[in-house]
Amino acid sequence: MLTDKDIPDLIVREIRSLLLDQEGESASLAPEDTLASVGLNSLMLAQLLIQLEETLGVDPFGEDVSIADIRSIADLANAYERALTAEAAA
Numbered sequence: 465m466l467t468d469k470d471i472p473d474l475i476v477r478e479i480r481s482l483l484l485d486q487e488g489e490s491a492s493l494a495p496e497d498t499l500a501s502v503g504l505n506s507l508m509l510a511q512l513l514i515q516l517e518e519t520l521g522v523d524p525f526g527e528d529v530s531i532a533d534i535r536s537i538a539d540l541a542n543a544y545e546r547a548l549t550a551e552a553a554a
Contacts, residue, residue, distance in 0.1 A: 472541040495538035
């Protein structure tokens with residue numbers, strides 16, 4: 465099972481992969497970075513969410529969490545951590 469550290473690392477790897485595909489270079493990323501500041505546009509964000517849902521097997525965006533609430537890499541990691549915890553408890 466993924467740990468609290470694994471999810472942010474996974475998200476950073478996926479963002480780097482998307483940015484590398486678009487820009488040809490790797491970015492330095494930290495959990496506090498906003499998704500906009502690292503260069504994710506709406507299409508890239510959609511690609512990221514699809515990849516994360518495939519990898520993690522959960523969609524964290526439902527009644528309690530809106531994509532509009534997600535600003536940073538840490539926000540996104542927290543949303544997935546909560547979704548995985550809720551799924552494990554169910």
